[in-house]
Amino acid sequence: MGKILVTGASGFVAKHLISQLLEAGYEVRGTVRGQAKVPGIWAAVDALAPGMAGQLELVEADLLGDRGWAEAMVGVDAVMHVAAAILGVEPKDPDIVVRPAVEGTERVLRFAHAAGVKRVIMTSSIATVGYGHGHVSGKRIYTEAHFTDLAAMRHSWSYCMGKTKAERAAWAFAEVNGMELTTIHPGAILGPAIDPEASISLGMVTGLLDGSTPAMPRIGFAISDVRDVAAMHLAALQKPESIGQRYLCTSPFTRYDEVAAILRSAYSDRPITVKSVPDWIIRLMVPFNGTIRQIINDIGNEKHFDGSKGERLLGRPYRTPEEAVLSAAESALRFHIVKSLPAKPAS
Template sequence: MQSGLVLVTGANGFVGKWTVLELLRAGFSVRGTVRSESRAEAVRAAVRAHVGEEALSRLTFIRLDLMRDDRWAEAMAGIDAIVHVAAHLVDEEPKDMQVVVGPALEGTERVLRFAVTSGVKRIVMTSSVATVGYGHGLVAGRQTYAENDFTDLDGMYFSWAYCIGKTMAEQTAWAYARNEDLALTTIHPGAILGPALDADVSTSLQMVSGVLDGSAPVMPSNGFSVVDVRDVAAMHVAALQQPETVGQRYLAASDYIPFPQVGRILAEAYPERNITQKTLPDWIIKLLARFGGPMRQIINDIGNEKHYSRDKGEALLGRRFISGKDAVLATAASLIRLGLLKPKV
């Protein structure tokens, strides 16, 4: 598929905006789903700075809610493919898990159900490494996961709403693909960093902003497998363009970077800034995680390193992933350019 009209859910999100941009650059027409007209205008403004008016003329929007049936049939009219990006991210583990699990699972089911009734067969879905590398009993050491690994929710030591929601949503998607003969591809990013197109940024960028402006006084000792948002968007477009990707999962993860390394990268690039350097002992994180909050979202990674195979994802792109260091630096540069850091006190 080299052209056509693509429905992008969650077009106003961090990944959504980049995906819209890359689809337009590749010659596709895009219909983006947004919650309000103001968000549609924000996407237009972000994209306008990178493409010409001809590309912008191929971008339209429809206002709807991932949790309601209204207007989804209208959204699917004339669509050649769907890129389902929409996700609900939160800063800390919610007391009510359904705040995150509901949109992930019910939202995905709604998109697929209306795709089936509308006769849309081709779907590329943003999943996560959270559906791959958890519940395998790893509590210490290094492990590398590949596309044939699946998270075992029953094997997790601590519940994690994002992981549960993403895993259940992927399971639902593959069940639909089998039962309804859908041409599905799933993309599984690690921690998504990279340049923001505007001031409406993802919570994932806080992993850099808090260290860069010193607003996070300490950081955990563990790390995360990074991927640049530009690679994530490019993988979605490449999946649409390459028919052999149907029925396949693709990991999108570059380098594993511990938080202290993020601090060192930023301190070297911005020596004049008050870069966070202190780390929080693992035992304190484990204690705090029992009460929920932001520590609950990283507790399953404390004491172990989760690496992800990059071979299949890089083959899809036809090049190497952007390095983790470059993704961190690109994030920092955009946060500074957009004035999104907390002022020095």
């Protein structure tokens, strides 16, 4: 079946992907920055693919340094470049996010090419698709044919900058060096956490469940179930027609208040807000709030990402937003990612 290198093995998507690869019969080597998260990776893989964690090899390699990458590529048949730096708030220095994205991608591809590895599947994002197109109001549908224009964005966003520059660098490198590249583009990644080291996107769910989100911005999401995202990487590996292609892995547009309604129906005892924040207040807060700076480009518009091409690659429909939201909520509660509610006063 071949040996697959998965970068960023401690990540939410990577753990699901590694488990699916092992179950499909591949040998898997994962990269980690250090040893601290190794026990958690073993435990997560064992939970998802019982009895197979011992077949996972882990090696140290950092996106910002050359050490370890040559060794990581030895005997590898394909690379799944999943590793990324993701922050919950917009950093003052964009390079905290942009540099690992761009420099890390270039480094992974350079060492893969030097080792004779041609096949690379890269986790990109809808951030490289739906921005900088002059879309400030109303509904618009985006496909894989769209590519974010950073120069035309009204508000800078480091994650978007990093992902877009990294993907453009990857396509340019692949073309010059004859590499077989595929990019996968999820939206807000939800679905079941295997441990507390989950996606930042789960904050949307946990903030509603514990009441720390007192009111919702009037935006929506292209929700992606982590199991579908991992499965699409595997499908791309197994289907040669995916070479040279971009694939959106996105279920239908879901508003924030619809996410709240899904949770409210399942967790009626939770303090899930029904309040929304007017757009004008959100815009006023942009200079002072790092979280809002990450969503300001989506205020006042609806971005619908057509994931039908990705469904055809996957060979089945995506899991529904409701399934992704509820499985995220269940696991977040089970792993105590959700803040505890204050005790009720004695009657």
